[in-house]
Amino acid sequence: MKGFPACLEDLKAQGRTLVGCFPLYPPLELLHSFGLTPVVLWGMREDITSLALSDRHLQPYACGVARCLSELVISRGHELLDALFMYNACDTLRNLPEILQAALIRDGRELPLFRMHIPAVPLERPYAASYLKDRIRLLVRELEAFTGRPFSQERFLKSVSLYSRRRRLCGELEKAAAEGRFSFADCAGIILAGSRMPVEDHIPALESSIQSAGGRDVGGERPGVMLSGILPPPMILLETLEHSGLRVAANDIAALKRSYAYQPAETDDPETYYEDFYRNHYPCTTILPSADRRVDTIRRIVRERDVKGFIFIGEKFCEYEYFEIPEMEKMLRNEGVQVLQLEMSMDDILNLDAYRTRIEAFSEMLCQGRQCKEA
Numbered sequence: 001m002k003g004f005p006a007c008l009e010d011l012k013a014q015g016r017t018l019v020g021c022f023p024l025y026p027p028l029e030l031l032h033s034f035g036l037t038p039v040v041l042w043g044m045r046e047d048i049t050s051l052a053l054s055d056r057h058l059q060p061y062a063c064g065v066a067r068c069l070s071e072l073v074i075s076r077g078h079e080l081l082d083a084l085f086m087y088n089a090c091d092t093l094r095n096l097p098e099i100l101q102a103a104l105i106r107d108g109r110e111l112p113l114f115r116m117h118i119p120a121v122p123l124e125r126p127y128a129a130s131y132l133k134d135r136i137r138l139l140v141r142e143l144e145a146f147t148g149r150p151f152s153q154e155r156f157l158k159s160v161s162l163y164s165r166r167r168r169l170c171g172e173l174e175k176a177a178a179e180g181r182f183s184f185a186d187c188a189g190i191i192l193a194g195s196r197m198p199v200e201d202h203i204p205a206l207e208s209s210i211q212s213a214g215g216r217d218v219g220g221e222r223p224g225v226m227l228s229g230i231l232p233p234p235m236i237l238l239e240t241l242e243h244s245g246l247r248v249a250a251n252d253i254a255a256l257k258r259s260y261a262y263q264p265a266e267t268d269d270p271e272t273y274y275e276d277f278y279r280n281h282y283p284c285t286t287i288l289p290s291a292d293r294r295v296d297t298i299r300r301i302v303r304e305r306d307v308k309g310f311i312f313i314g315e316k317f318c319e320y321e322y323f324e325i326p327e328m329e330k331m332l333r334n335e336g337v338q339v340l341q342l343e344m345s346m347d348d349i350l351n352l353d354a355y356r357t358r359i360e361a362f363s364e365m366l367c368q369g370r371q372c373k374e375a
């Protein structure tokens with residue numbers, strides 16, 4: 001698969017207007033309905049080889065996600081992107097727009113920036129819901145000014161329908177992997193490619209993968225594990241996991257399951273749609289009110305999918321994820337689920353053997369008394 005910058009180059013060559021979005025759950029449908037192509041600037045760990053520019057603006061103890069996206073925006077944003085969109089999530093990202101904009105202005109490469117604030121209190125509170133709706137109204141007006149076209153309910157509904165289809169297909173492909181009919185490493189690669197691909201191209205790619213999953217069996221009887229974290233581990237570790245005899249029965253990865261698990265009811269009203277979207281979002285540490293439901297949700301999935309092991313892939317310096325791990329681990333051990341914690345930073349990408357050993361040891365423990373590996 002092509003790297004992130006090369007994919008953006010291809011899209012620009014097609015004449016698309018690209019909006020680089022972060023973090024993971026932007027209003028994709030709304031941007032799309034204005035004829036824009038949103039790309040989510042996430043999961044670039046394997047594509048960004050130098051952090052020289054980012055390191056001038058961000059402290060080295062910021063997470064790799066923020067450092068990679070900063071490097072891309074500062075070094076090539078002016079040639080690859082037409083605008084940026086950002087909403088608030090964690091403390092690391094909170095002031096990133098100002099930092100990036102300052103770096104771009106200094107180099108004479110300023111980009112239009114759309115921002116939205118998502119309330120950090122439950123949207124059940126009327127004032128919070130009304131505030132969010134107000135932000136959506138403002139964003140619509142800004143997009144009208146940027147594109148020179150009026151908002152269209154009809155186009156919005158079409159975009160909603162496309163993204164709804166994509167989310168459903170992602171769920172189907174994940175299910176095929178959980179049942180051992182498709183490799184989870186391949187499944188993750190195909191789903192993640194959607195962040196750098198127009199939704200119209202991603203849908204057929206998902207459909208053809210689901211069709212090819214029918215007759216394959218890559219280990220439905222193997223012990224099931226659940227993966228959790230902001231990003232999946234590098235592909236080579238996912239392959240190690242599967243080759244060592246484990247099956248990914250479920251995932252709680254922000255760039256995967258948390259992104260496609262919840263689909264709001266289809267409507268042509270963006271205010272209603274996004275209130276539903278953020279209010280009922282699959283629990284994620286970066287959407288604070290949803291995090292209250294997280295432990296219960298994972299307990300339910302662990303039971304439903306007969307999960308034997310839980311692998312947490314910690315993004316180094318991502319406090320939001322780490323805060324929840326002690327409580328999560330306690331619940332999982334009570335459920336009889338073994339837990340493996342891994343931590344990944346930018347530098348670790350060059351030295352993955354220690355992770356492979358730990359995954360293989362975890363697999364041996366879960367596979368005791370079973371025929372896990374291929375003969």
Ligand code: SF4
Pocket residue numbers: 023063064065066089090091092093230286315317318319320321
């Ligand atoms: S949520 Fe975590 S991984 Fe994501 S940008 Fe914030 S600190 Fe980084």
